[in-house]
Amino acid sequence: MTSATVDLSVKDRGTLFNPDDEAKAAGWGTLDPYPLLEKLHDGPPVVKGALEDLMGIPRQYNPGMWGGEVYSILSFEAVNKAFMDGETFSNRVYERLSKPALGDTLLNLDGGEHKRLRNVSKPWFKPSFTDGWWTEMWTVAAVKEIFDRLTEKDQADLNLELCAPLPMSVVSAGFGIPASEALEFRKALLLHGSPEEMAKGHAFAAEMLTRLMEERRANPKDDLISRFVHADIENEDGSTRKLTNDEAMRYCFLIIHAGGGTTWRQLGITIMALLNHPEQMEMLRKDRSLMRQAIQEVTRWYPTDTAFLRYVEKDTVLEGVELKAGSIAYLCLGTANRDRKQWDKPDELDIMRPAKRHFAFGAGAHACLGQHLSRQEMEVALGAMFDRLGDLRWDPDYPPAALGGGTLIGRGPVALNVRYTPIG
Amino acid sequence: MNDTASGSDAAFKDYACLYCGYIYEEEAGDPDNGIAPGTRWEDLPEDWCCPHCSAEKDGFELA
Ligand code: HEM
Numbered sequence: 001m002t003s004a005t006v007d008l009s010v011k012d013r014g015t016l017f018n019p020d021d022e023a024k025a026a027g028w029g030t031l032d033p034y035p036l037l038e039k040l041h042d043g044p045p046v047v048k049g050a051l052e053d054l055m056g057i058p059r060q061y062n063p064g065m066w067g068g069e070v071y072s073i074l075s076f077e078a079v080n081k082a083f084m085d086g087e088t089f090s091n092r093v094y095e096r097l098s099k100p101a102l103g104d105t106l107l108n109l110d111g112g113e114h115k116r117l118r119n120v121s122k123p124w125f126k127p128s129f130t131d132g133w134w135t136e137m138w139t140v141a142a143v144k145e146i147f148d149r150l151t152e153k154d155q156a157d158l159n160l161e162l163c164a165p166l167p168m169s170v171v172s173a174g175f176g177i178p179a180s181e182a183l184e185f186r187k188a189l190l191l192h193g194s195p196e197e198m199a200k201g202h203a204f205a206a207e208m209l210t211r212l213m214e215e216r217r218a219n220p221k222d223d224l225i226s227r228f229v230h231a232d233i234e235n236e237d238g239s240t241r242k243l244t245n246d247e248a249m250r251y252c253f254l255i256i257h258a259g260g261g262t263t264w265r266q267l268g269i270t271i272m273a274l275l276n277h278p279e280q281m282e283m284l285r286k287d288r289s290l291m292r293q294a295i296q297e298v299t300r301w302y303p304t305d306t307a308f309l310r311y312v313e314k315d316t317v318l319e320g321v322e323l324k325a326g327s328i329a330y331l332c333l334g335t336a337n338r339d340r341k342q343w344d345k346p347d348e349l350d351i352m353r354p355a356k357r358h359f360a361f362g363a364g365a366h367a368c369l370g371q372h373l374s375r376q377e378m379e380v381a382l383g384a385m386f387d388r389l390g391d392l393r394w395d396p397d398y399p400p401a402a403l404g405g406g407t408l409i410g411r412g413p414v415a416l417n418v419r420y421t422p423i424g
Numbered sequence: 425m426n427d428t429a430s431g432s433d434a435a436f437k438d439y440a441c442l443y444c445g446y447i448y449e450e451e452a453g454d455p456d457n458g459i460a461p462g463t464r465w466e467d468l469p470e471d472w473c474c475p476h477c478s479a480e481k482d483g484f485e486l487a
Contacts (some may be wrong), residue, residue, distance in 0.1 A: 084445055115456075126478040357442050367444030367477040 004141045005169040006183045007149065008160045014187050017164040019265060019405030019412040028060045028406035033306045034347070036407070037334045045075030046321040051307050051330040051408065060408045061309055061330070065096060068312070068326035076339035076358075078319045079331045082310055083363035086110055089310035089329060091366055097309070098254075101198055103246075105254040106369065114365060116234045120243065121251065121369065124227060130373040137222070138173045139380050142166055147388045151422035155395055158385075158416035159268050166381055167263035167374070171256055176212060176223030184208075189257050202253075209249050228252060255370065263374045265304040265405065265412025266360075267381060272401050272413045273298050273349055274382075275394060280351050285386040291379045294351035296358075301349045303360035306334040306408045333359045389420035438487040439465055444477035447487055 008017060015021040023030050036055040040047075051072045052059045063070045073082050082089040087110075094108035106118055123129060146166060150156050172182035185208055188201035213229050220226040228248040232240040243251070274281040274294075284294050312327040323329065337358045338346035361368035368374070385392065394401065398417035405411035436451040448454065448468075453461040457475055459468065465481075473480050 080445060122473070122478050126473050127480050127483065355442065357440070357445060361443065361477075363445040365476050369477075371443060371477060372479065 003145065003179050004138070004173060005145045006165045006179055008165050008183075009157070011183055013160075013164075013183065016187060017160060017264065018414055019403075019410055020414055022261075022410055023404065023406040026060075026406065026409075028409065029057050030404050031057060031407050032403060033334050033407045033411075034338075037306075037332070037338075040072075040074055040332075040335055041338070041340055043074075044321070045073070045078040045319045046323075047072045047074065048321075051332055055407070057407055060406055061097075061307075063309065063328040063330075066093075066311065066326070066328050068328060069324055070328050070330070071312075071321070071323055072330045072332060073318065074332050074335040075319070076336045076342045079333070079336035079359055080363060081318060082329060082331050083359065083367075086365050088313055088316045089331075090313050092311040092313070093309040093328065101202070102253050102257065103250045105250050106366070107254065110365075112236065116236075117247075117251075118365075118369065120228075120231050120233050121255070124224060125369050125373060127372040127376075130376050134170065134174055134373050135376050135380060138170045139166075139377050142169045142173065143380050143384045147384045151388055151424060154422055155417070155419045158271055158418055159413055160415070162381060162385070163268040163271065163412075163416070164264045166267070167377060168260045170373075170377055171259040174224050175252060175256060176216065176221060176225040177208070177256075181208060185256070186260055189253060205253065206249060209252055210245070213245060213248060224255075225252065258368075259370045259373070261410065262304055262368075263370075263377055265410060266299060266374070267378050268413040268416060269302050269304060269403065269411070270295065270298045270378060270382065271385070271416055272403070273302065275392070275401070275416075275418070277349055280349065281392075284351060284382070288383060288386075290351060291382065292375070293353065293355040295375055295378050295382075296355040297349060297351045297353055299360035300337045300343075300356075300358040301346075302403070302411070303333050303337060303358075304405070304411050306411065307332045308362065331359070388423045389418070390423050392418055392420045395419045436462075437465065439484040440487040441474045441477060441479050442483050442485060443479045444474060446474050446476040448474075448484065 015025045020030050040054060047054060048071055050063050050070045054072055073079050090110045091108055098107045106114060109117060146162055150161060168182055168186055169179060177185055185205055188205040212225050216226040217229050220230060228243060228251055231243050233243050234240050284290050307330045310329045310331060312323050312325055312329055314325045316323050340346060361371040395417040401413050401416055403411055404414045439448045450464055453459040453463045454475060
């Protein structure tokens, strides 16, 4: 039988899938952001200065490279306004954050150009399509294989054996990248490393994708690469054309990159949160109709990324604070998702809260393209965890699980060592 | 006063996407996606989805 998933417990994963190793490779500190953000709740919603400076930690972003002033946007209302007003708070920041590695992608484009490009893949990330095509074709098979492996024993590191391989396998399989090549492909797309390493990795990934794109152009299959190479994009004048090879390639790079690491870490955060709140885990195990709101709550409470940047395109006033054109604004999810005016006891995890909007998946025109897929993957994974790992508990032979990763970027558990009674 | 495409006199409503914050304003419609101004929420085609994040109608709530 061909394998649908990558077994990371036996494969060389390099620095991948340990949030601390990934953060160190990028040169970031790994302190938990929340104690450092605590004091900011009492202050104004928009503050002059870089978020790291307000938190008292070394810089992880480098807002100085744009040369303008720097602001931190902290409250729910203010972060919402900034995310929703892309004309004033643009994604031009990604010209320096992602474009050098990934080229022009959805991330760094704005306005009509962004919308036309995003429309190409929108139908493949609608909830009904992700629930149908993605879940039925790829997620269920990957989850089954992972849990068949897990239930051959009674202890595991769910970080490496569930959270990391699942999204990587689903996204790769959905694209049409064979599982045997998925890990090499993912390693090649690392965003951090020396310029030579990055160029080498990207050349490798580009070569693999070019081969697959040529194959699918001649013989389309039911996968995303086939969809991309045959997709139409609208021109500015309303006419349509096919995506160029290069455009299709960059789109694939972005989605494969964005769709693996985030869901890995967020699923890990979710499992850790549930194991640390056993009464809530039990409620969810017994009543799966709570799944959607439980995931909404964990992503509110601890999103894998704490802040995103925007470029201020024109002079503006936000919550009474003047921001000059050319400034950089930090949009702080960490404070906005725990805004005291929006939630009662926001520092506490409570899966019984009614689902309410927050910013773990961003907002506005650049809101996460893969968010519906990601939620569904997490739901299927958690459902299987409850069904197949009985009496799930921390493994007492290991130190308590801890969250690591960059303080502002890429947080997730370093390991999730558990014991259980295998079922089925 | 006839303030809607469907001829109803009820005030226009707004619906917010739970996942990305986009607001569907009945009065404005979603002309970029072929939805005329004044189109009531109930009259949106079933395959209409959020112009930003692709959430479907069940991902929206009255704003
Ligand atoms: C729990 C998992 C995930 C989280 C927390 C997450 C979070 C985010 C956030 C916050 C943004 C907005 C960034 C910004 O505004 O600057 C974003 C954008 C994006 N995400 Fe996700 N994401 C996740 C999973 C995925 C998956 C599974 C995919 C695809 C398969 C994906 C694809 C993308 C893409 C393509 C963008 C860029 C959208 C644009 O700029 O128009 N993400 N994500």
